[in-house]
Amino acid sequence: MVITTPLKKHIINQLKAGDKVLITGIIYTARDAGHKRMIEQLAKGERIPFNIEESIIYYVGPSPAKPGEIIGSAGPTTSYRMDDYTPELLDLGLKGMIGKGNRHEKVIESMKKNGAVYFGAVGGAAALIASSIIKAKVIAYEELGTEALRELYVENFPAIVLIDQDGKNLYEEEKVKYRTYQAD
Amino acid sequence: MREVHVNDITQAVAKMCIATNVKISPDILEGLKKSQKLESSPIGIDILDQLLQNAEIAERKNMPICQDTGMAVVFVEIGQEVSISGGLLTDAINEGVRKGYEEGYLRKSIVEDPFFRVNTNDNTPAVIHYDIVGGDSLKISLSPKGFGSENMSRIYMLKPSDGIEGAKRVILETIDMAGPNACPPMVVGVGIGGTFEKAAILAKKALIRPIDQSSDITYVSNLEKELTKKANQLGIGPQGMGGRTTVLGINIETFPTHIAGLPVAINISCHVTRHMSVSL
Numbered sequence: 001m002v003i004t005t006p007l008k009k010h011i012i013n014q015l016k017a018g019d020k021v022l023i024t025g026i027i028y029t030a031r032d033a034g035h036k037r038m039i040e041q042l043a044k045g046e047r048i049p050f051n052i053e054e055s056i057i058y059y060v061g062p063s064p065a066k067p068g069e070i071i072g073s074a075g076p077t078t079s080y081r082m083d084d085y086t087p088e089l090l091d092l093g094l095k096g097m098i099g100k101g102n103r104h105e106k107v108i109e110s111m112k113k114n115g116a117v118y119f120g121a122v123g124g125a126a127a128l129i130a131s132s133i134i135k136a137k138v139i140a141y142e143e144l145g146t147e148a149l150r151e152l153y154v155e156n157f158p159a160i161v162l163i164d165q166d167g168k169n170l171y172e173e174e175k176v177k178y179r180t181y182q183a184d
Numbered sequence: 185m186r187e188v189h190v191n192d193i194t195q196a197v198a199k200m201c202i203a204t205n206v207k208i209s210p211d212i213l214e215g216l217k218k219s220q221k222l223e224s225s226p227i228g229i230d231i232l233d234q235l236l237q238n239a240e241i242a243e244r245k246n247m248p249i250c251q252d253t254g255m256a257v258v259f260v261e262i263g264q265e266v267s268i269s270g271g272l273l274t275d276a277i278n279e280g281v282r283k284g285y286e287e288g289y290l291r292k293s294i295v296e297d298p299f300f301r302v303n304t305n306d307n308t309p310a311v312i313h314y315d316i317v318g319g320d321s322l323k324i325s326l327s328p329k330g331f332g333s334e335n336m337s338r339i340y341m342l343k344p345s346d347g348i349e350g351a352k353r354v355i356l357e358t359i360d361m362a363g364p365n366a367c368p369p370m371v372v373g374v375g376i377g378g379t380f381e382k383a384a385i386l387a388k389k390a391l392i393r394p395i396d397q398s399s400d401i402t403y404v405s406n407l408e409k410e411l412t413k414k415a416n417q418l419g420i421g422p423q424g425m426g427g428r429t430t431v432l433g434i435n436i437e438t439f440p441t442h443i444a445g446l447p448v449a450i451n452i453s454c455h456v457t458r459h460m461s462v463s464l
């Protein structure tokens with residue numbers, strides 16, 4: 001399925017755990033330090049550096065771009081480290097996250113409450129993913145280097161729905177199908 | 185005494201930083217290809233295919249396989265008859281890391297303090313383990329280690345009565361808990377015996393051994409095979425999205441230990457497990 005940002009409600013309503021999607025449009029990048037800074041800004045009553053409503057955040061810290069290139073390698077980082085910060089962002093209108101790995105129950109609850117989706121990108125497929133990034137610019141926290149906030153324009157960014165707005169979880173559903181292990 | 189100049193060490197380390205990060209290690213490439221034939225999950229097959237494509241793009245475009253180009257872990261075996269000239273060995277290695285990460289456009293992922301997290305901006309310092317050996321050669325092994333998988337590692341101080349079965353249980357439990365967070369298919373390094381820190385270092389060292397090379401000790405090599413088979417029955421699969429390819433390999437190193445103990449360290453690594461050695 002091809003989807004575009006901003007991530008509108010009617011798109012989210014169609015997305016089910018296990019759906020393969022190609023994302024086109026603007027997405028934002030933030031990881032550990034970027035999230036910490038955003039939450040600190042919010043605590044001080046300030047606005048975060050981009051319009052979070054109907055947006056997607058991609059958890060990534062890219063490698064540096066070579067001269068003439070848009071970005072370096074740019075695969076997902078493990079999402080659970082952002083879990084403490086995520087519900088607050090979902091309450092502000094964040095609708096999608098791209099990362100890898102499990103999420104905390106409180107994030108899933110908040111996703112259900114707010115109608116948001118968690119997408120997975122293939123961890124370590126960083127050079128392949130970079131080829132779907134058409135534009136990249138740092139929009140805040142430049143001093144954080146790889147952890148700075150970036151605005152990306154992506155075309156056909158490959159992802160899969162890991163957890164949908166009903167809380168259905170692809171990891172849990174698929175793992176049991178292939179589990180034959182019995183402790184002896 | 186044979187003399188080795190620090191400049192040669194710096195050059196060699198810089199080269200290995202770049203080479204390990206852009207070119208997939210041959211044992212891992214073989215492992216991915218083999219597992220693709222055995223995988224039955226459609227999502228899993230597709231992911232393995234993307235990983236192979238990714239490795240090909242990275243090499244062709246001379247860019248990192250994974251954006252997490254790791255913390256540089258270095259094992260040095262220095263012969264007693266080697267003398268280092270022109271400066272300090274540790275400085276030369278760190279200089280090599282600095283140079284390699286800069287010139288290779290690799291990501292700088294190191295912060296100078298665990299709590300006051302300011303990036304050092306050159307990916308130093310490296311974590312360096314020294315071993316003094318006989319002879320006059322200097323062997324340097326480099327393994328840039330990504331932290332998605334590193335964070336899923338565990339150490340257990342088992343009782344002697346837990347025995348081999350206890351060790352198997354905690355190894356599989358650790359792999360099961362790591363799940364999708366560690367970018368499966370994983371490579372797992374296990375260190376058994378020694379002390380608390382010795383087991384951890386052995387586990388890291390186990391990750392430097394190619395996965396197609398099993399242990400020289402018969403029972404250990406059998407254990408590696410058995411655990412690989414069992415880990416692949418956990419159902420985790422490529423990226424944790426289900427399947428039989430959960431690990432590409434499990435390497436185990438052992439060491440004598442104390443009458444009261446059975447340390448087991450499990451160092452989780454991923455499908456871009458990077459390692460390379462050079463002798464100077």
Ligand code: SF4
Pocket residue numbers: 075076077123124125250251252253329330331332333334365366367453454455456
């Ligand atoms: S765990 Fe490995 S493949 Fe995954 S992001 Fe880290 S270094 Fe890359």
